[in-house]
Each structure stands twice: as structure tokens, then as C-alpha cells.
Amino acid sequence: MNGSDVAVQRGMRPASDQPKSASKPWRLSADFLFHKATVFAAFLAAATLFAIVIAITYDSWPAIRTFGIWRFLKSSEWDPVTQTFGAFPFIVGTLVSSAIAMLLAVPLSFGIAVFIAEIAPAWIKRPVAAAIELLAAIPSIVYGLWGLLVFAPVFAKIEPWISDHLGAIPGIGSLFQGPPMGIGMLTAGIVLAIMVLPYISSIMRDVFLVVPSSLRESAYAMGATTWEVAWQVILPYTRSAVIGGIFLGLGRALGETMAVTFVIGNSNVLSSSLLMPGATIPSVLANEFTEATTKLYLSSLIYLGLILIVVTLAVQFLAVLLIRRLGRREGTPA
Amino acid sequence: MKSLKKMGMALALTVACALAIPAVRAQSSLTGAGSTWVYPLVAKWSATYQKLTGTEVNYQSIGSGGGIAQIKAGTVAFGASDMPLKPEDLRAAGLIQFPTAVAGAAMSYNLSGIASGKLILTGPVIADIYLGKIKKWNDPAIEKLNPGLKLPDMNITVVHRSDGSGTTFTFTNYLSKISPEWKEKVGSNTSVAWPVGVGGKGSEGVASYVQRIPGSIGYVEYAYILETHGSYARMINSAGKVVSPTLQGFQDASAHVDWANAQDFYVILTNQPGADTWPISGCTWQILRKNAPQATNMQVMKFFDWGFEHGQEMAKSIAFGPLPPSTVAAIKSYWKRELGYSI
Numbered sequence: 001m002n003g004s005d006v007a008v009q010r011g012m013r014p015a016s017d018q019p020k021s022a023s024k025p026w027r028l029s030a031d032f033l034f035h036k037a038t039v040f041a042a043f044l045a046a047a048t049l050f051a052i053v054i055a056i057t058y059d060s061w062p063a064i065r066t067f068g069i070w071r072f073l074k075s076s077e078w079d080p081v082t083q084t085f086g087a088f089p090f091i092v093g094t095l096v097s098s099a100i101a102m103l104l105a106v107p108l109s110f111g112i113a114v115f116i117a118e119i120a121p122a123w124i125k126r127p128v129a130a131a132i133e134l135l136a137a138i139p140s141i142v143y144g145l146w147g148l149l150v151f152a153p154v155f156a157k158i159e160p161w162i163s164d165h166l167g168a169i170p171g172i173g174s175l176f177q178g179p180p181m182g183i184g185m186l187t188a189g190i191v192l193a194i195m196v197l198p199y200i201s202s203i204m205r206d207v208f209l210v211v212p213s214s215l216r217e218s219a220y221a222m223g224a225t226t227w228e229v230a231w232q233v234i235l236p237y238t239r240s241a242v243i244g245g246i247f248l249g250l251g252r253a254l255g256e257t258m259a260v261t262f263v264i265g266n267s268n269v270l271s272s273s274l275l276m277p278g279a280t281i282p283s284v285l286a287n288e289f290t291e292a293t294t295k296l297y298l299s300s301l302i303y304l305g306l307i308l309i310v311v312t313l314a315v316q317f318l319a320v321l322l323i324r325r326l327g328r329r330e331g332t333p334a
Numbered sequence: 335m336k337s338l339k340k341m342g343m344a345l346a347l348t349v350a351c352a353l354a355i356p357a358v359r360a361q362s363s364l365t366g367a368g369s370t371w372v373y374p375l376v377a378k379w380s381a382t383y384q385k386l387t388g389t390e391v392n393y394q395s396i397g398s399g400g401g402i403a404q405i406k407a408g409t410v411a412f413g414a415s416d417m418p419l420k421p422e423d424l425r426a427a428g429l430i431q432f433p434t435a436v437a438g439a440a441m442s443y444n445l446s447g448i449a450s451g452k453l454i455l456t457g458p459v460i461a462d463i464y465l466g467k468i469k470k471w472n473d474p475a476i477e478k479l480n481p482g483l484k485l486p487d488m489n490i491t492v493v494h495r496s497d498g499s500g501t502t503f504t505f506t507n508y509l510s511k512i513s514p515e516w517k518e519k520v521g522s523n524t525s526v527a528w529p530v531g532v533g534g535k536g537s538e539g540v541a542s543y544v545q546r547i548p549g550s551i552g553y554v555e556y557a558y559i560l561e562t563h564g565s566y567a568r569m570i571n572s573a574g575k576v577v578s579p580t581l582q583g584f585q586d587a588s589a590h591v592d593w594a595n596a597q598d599f600y601v602i603l604t605n606q607p608g609a610d611t612w613p614i615s616g617c618t619w620q621i622l623r624k625n626a627p628q629a630t631n632m633q634v635m636k637f638f639d640w641g642f643e644h645g646q647e648m649a650k651s652i653a654f655g656p657l658p659p660s661t662v663a664a665i666k667s668y669w670k671r672e673l674g675y676s677i
Contacts, residue, residue: 265533269530277531
């Protein structure tokens with residue numbers, strides 16, 4: 001009686017409640033091991049993150065000591081001959097190319113998700129969704145090659161039009177003036193947009209499909225147009241997941257290396273035009289890492305990597321904050 | 335039945351492994367890394383060398399700076415660099431260097447309507463283009479050099495290397511010699527702060543950009559121009575004559591240099607005198623560690639000695655000029671003197 005009662009009770013209580021001394025040692029040790037193994041796995045993941053940040057900070061210490069923090073972030077000089085390095089053009093390049101990518105990808109993804117969830121007839125939903133997801137399967141270096149060999153020559157034919165028409169707008173015109181090279185910041189932003197599109201659109205599509213039909217149908221019944229349903233009913237309902245998806249895409253865009261290196265033009269000089277070449281932190285790391293012969297040069301490159309980690313972590317933190325704040329406003333937990 | 339099937343599979347696996355072992359067994363092999371400039375030559379030589387001797391030469395073209403870093407770290411048997419190390423740096427790091435072959439870099443351009451070899455440029459004009467002072471193709475400075483050509487009113491898109499490169503060192507060394515402004519503003523190294531232009535990764539990247547962007551100009555090793563049938567510009571050398579990039583032009587540059595008295599073969603071939611000398615000529619060096627195992631260094635020396643003796647026709651076919659015979663003899667006695675042993 002005693003043994004079976006204890007066995008039944010043990011089966012229904014969580015492992016942490018179990019007494020240490022038990023009459024069935026094998027079950028306890030298996031649970032004990034499993035418990036410790038999962039704790040170890042979780043701890044290992046967190047420890048790896050800390051270890052990476054600590055190792056990168058250690059390796060960039062010579063550069064931090066030489067240039068300081070603020071001076072390195074503000075300086076536009078990247079000169080291996082005189083051994084003075086500054087991060088400003090690369091930080092601007094990373095942020096601008098990612099911003100262009102998000103500006104292009106987010107509305108497009110929204111459109112794709114609404115099309116698949118609301119508008120498309122049933123027989124077209126699956127093929128379109130599969131095609132979009134295949135975009136995510138293409139390796140990034142293939143995107144780089146495609147961008148350089150196929151897209152850039154075509155874009156070079158469009159650039160004179162951009163330069164003449166958008167370049168003439170007073171105020172922001174200087175953003176669009178430049179020689180028709182086909183490669184540059186704008187091209188990099190467009191290629192990045194195509195790369196992050198599947199991530200954002202598949203998350204949006206998944207959550208749009210699970211919006212309760214009662215909600216959508218009530219809106220349609222009141223005479224709302226498809227656009228009004230999408231923008232004012234579906235999107236607010238799925239807000240936190242959509243924001244999560246957008247920040248996932250942003251994280252990918254910030255760290256993308258090979259595709260950007262091929263099409264951004266690799267110029268370490270800051271330029272005011274989107275049609276001119278530039279550089280991002282990942283692209284300058286990919287280009288110059290193997291050739292950095294002096295310790296300070298190498299350390300400065302690793303310092304750039306540290307800045308990128310900080311930016312990415314800050315973006316993640318912002319995402320969590322934003323989701324929590326929007327949830328609080330509605331009274332629903334995030 | 336089931337256990338028989340299992341036994342059969344185990345047997346098949348064992349046989350497969352046994353057959354794979356001879357292929358996997360390490361053959362005699364040599365590792366090297368560095369300059370992309372010398373890669374076509376090493377690749378050609380090593381293919382024939384392996385057929386003759388069975389020794390495999392595994393060369394990774396990661397750039398001159400990478401080659402220097404790897405030989406200093408001792409991860410490769412030889413490092414290849416287009417930028418020679420100064421004698422004091424060699425002493426400090428316990429290294430020795432010797433030259434391999436001479437070659438040249440030329441300016442490649444993309445102007446429809448102007449065929450290869452028709453455009454003539456000078457060093458100062460090229461320096462001003464790369465400084466961003468000359469912005470258009472029909473600038474008076476370029477038109478003066480090319481009276482018979484119709485130059486378009488097009489922006490010049492400057493292309494340079496985005497990665498560190500010995501070709502960049504040779505090119506910027508030449509520009510520093512003939513343009514005081516370049517020397518002061520930019521200087522000469524495997525990687526510099528380019529004032530203007532677009533960066534291509536590797537010589538292939540530069541050649542590819544030049545081919546795709548109309549109105550562009552870039553510097554590449556002549557071997558790449560030959561391979562891609564690109565357009566090259568002729569130049570006016572220090573003797574005031576218009577010359578084309580040819581093997582003879584590179585070798586003339588080499589003939590004017592005092593190989594015999596150069597400590598550790600530290601010579602720079604740019605802007606040499608001579609009627610037919612090509613201005614942007616360069617050499618490429620192999621670097622060895624003094625305290626590497628004797629067997630490793632001997633293997634490297636045997637390979638390059640074979641190249642000096644038997645590989646010159648192959649080298650010439652891809653526009654790499656052989657060293658003068660006296661220099662080859664000097665290299666052998668250098669090995670003996672520095673390492674204490676020679677082949």
C-alpha cells in the first residue's frame with residue numbers, strides 16, 4: 001500500500017517536490033540527471049553569450065585603450081597607413097542599409113501577408129507562401145553574386161532616372177545623386193530587403209491566419225473594406241508578433257555580411273548620397289580581417305565587431321520594451 | 335537473416351574504409367599562403383611539380399598581409415608577399431625572404447569606343463584621378479595626353495581593392511614616388527585610406543567591377559587583364575616614352591635594380607629608368623621561417639628551385655618574368671648563409 005501510494009503521488013508531483021530519499025532509486029536518479037542536464041543546457045547557452053562578449057571585449061581592449069569610446073564612434077578616419085581608425089562610416093552604413101531594407105521589406109511583407117490571409121483564393125495560398133519561404137533558403141552569398149552579376153547592371157540602367165528625377169527634389173535631392181554604377185548603399189538596401197522579406201512575411205502570415213474569424217467577419221459585416229479590416233482589426237490584434245517578426249528581420253539585416261560585401265561598393269568614405277558606395281561593419285570585417293597585420297588594426301576591427309554586438313543586443317532589448325509597452329496600453333500581457 | 339544482413343553491411347563498410355585509406359593517407363605536401371598576385375604562377379608550377387615528384391603544394395591566396403601573418407605564426411611552410419619585409423623586420427621575426435618572379439600591374443578601363451591600348455595615361459594623372467581631383471574623362475589633363483581620342487563627358491568611377499593587397503602596395507608605391515601629394519595624403523601600404531572610389535574584393539573583384547561599370551578605371555595585375563581580355567592603358571614611363579605592359583617591360587625594370595647588393599633582396603621595381611621599362615612593375619617574394627624544421631624548408635627550397643630551373647616557360651606564358659640568373663645563384667647562396675643548409 002505504501003509503495004504504490006508513494007509511486008502514484010510521485011508521478012503527479014513535479015520533480016523538484018520529490019523527497020531525496022526514495023524507495024525507487026533509479027527513477028530518482030534519472031529525474032535528477034534530466035533536471036541537471038536541462039539546467040546545464042540552459043546555462044551553457046547563456047554562458048556562451050557572455051563568453052563571446054567578454055572575449056570580444058578583451059581582444060578589442062588595445063583599440064579601446066588607444067581610441068577611447070566616444071572618439072572611435074565619432075571618427076571618420078580609417079587609415080591603416082597611419083594606424084588611425086574610426087567607426088563612424090561603418091555604423092552609419094550598417095544603420096542606413098538596414099533602414100532601407102526595413103522601409104522596403106515591411107510594407108511589402110504586410111501586403112504579402114494580407115494577400116495570403118485575406119484576399120487570395122484557396123488554391124493560390126500555398127504556392128505563394130512556399131515561394132516566399134524559398135527565398136529564405138537561398139544562401140546569402142548567392143544573393144551577393146546575384147546582386148552583383150544580375151541586379152547591379154539592371155539597376156545601373158535605372159539609376160540615371162533616379163538621379164534625374166528624385167535627385168532634383170529640393171532638400172532630399174542630394175540623397176539620390178550619383179554616377180550610375182549599379183552598386184552602392186541603395187543596391188545593398190534593396191538586396192537586404194529581399195533577404196529579410198521571407199522572415200517578416202511568414203511570421204505576419206502565420207499570425208494573420210489565426211486571427212479569430214468572428215473578429216474579421218464582424219468587421220466585414222459592418223461594411224469595412226479589406227484594407228480597413230487588415231489595418232484596423234487584424235494588425236492591432238497581432239501587434240506583438242508582428243513587431244517580433246520585424247525585429248527578427250532587422251537583426252538579420254544588421255548582421256548580413258556576404259551579400260552586402262558584394263554590392264555595397266566597399267568605400268570607407270562617408271558619402272551623402274545613397275547611390276554612392278559605402279561600407280557596413282560586417283562588410284569591412286569580411287574584407288580586411290585577413291590582412292590586418294598590426295595588433296592595433298586587428299584590435300580595431302574586433303572593436304567594430306563589439307559595437308555591432310552592442311547594437312544588435314540594443315535592438316533586441318528595444319523590441320522587448322516596445323512589445324511590453326504596447327501590451328500594457330491595451331491591458332493585455334505581451 | 336537479419337544478422338546476416340547486418341554482417342554484410344559491416345563488411346561492406348570495412349571494405350569501403352580500407353579502399354579509402356590509400357587516398358586519405360597523407361602524401362608529401364607543402365602548404366603556403368599569401369599573395370593573390372603570385373597565385374596563377376604557383377598554381378601552374380605546383381600542378382606540374384606534383385605530377386613529377388608527387389609532392390602536393392597547397393597554396394591559399396589570402397592576400398600578402400595574410401601570408402605574412404601566417405608565416406609569422408608558423409601555420410604554413412612559406413608565405414608569399416608582394417610587399418617585401420624590411421631587413422630589420424625580418425631579423426626581428428626570424429624570417430628570410432627571396433624573390434620569385436617579376437610582373438606588372440596595369441590600369442584597366444571601361445570606355446566603349448576606345449579600344450584596349452589606345453588610352454595613354456601618366457603617373458601624375460593617375461594619382462590625380464585616384465585623389466578625386468580629376469573627375470571626368472574629358473578633363474583637359476587626359477585630353478592633352480590623348481589628342482586623337484574622343485573622350486566622353488562621363489564621370490570617372492575609380493575602382494580600388496577593398497582587401498589588403500600587395501598589388502595595392504606596388505600601385506601606391508608608384509604613386510607615392512611620382513606624386514608628393516599622394517605620398518603625403520595617402521601613402522603606400524597593402525591597405526590605404528582611399529579618398530574616392532569603389533572597392534572590389536580581390537583582383538577578380540576589381541576586374542569584374544571595371545567590366546560592369548561604364549566609365550570606370552582600376553588597377554590589376556597584367557595576368558588578370560590577359561585572362562579576362564580587358565582593356566589596358568598605355569603609360570608614359572620615367573624616360574618619357576609611351577610603353578605598353580609587356581613581359582619585356584617588366585624585365586627591363588628588373589634589370590635596372592641592384593639585386594646583388596640588396597639586403598634580403600629588398601628591391602622596389604616601380605618607376606625604374608629605361609626606355610622600355612613599365613612603370614608599375616613589381617616583384618613577389620616567398621618568406622620562410624628560420625627555425626622551421628629543416629625538412630620543411632628543404633621542401634620549399636626544392637619546389638622553388640625547380641620552378642627557377644624548369645618553370646620559366648610556364649611563367650612567361652602568363653606574363654611572369656624570370657629573375658636574372660645571377661639573382662637565382664644569389665638566392666641559393668642566401669639560403670646557405672641564412673639557414674646554414676641548402677639544397
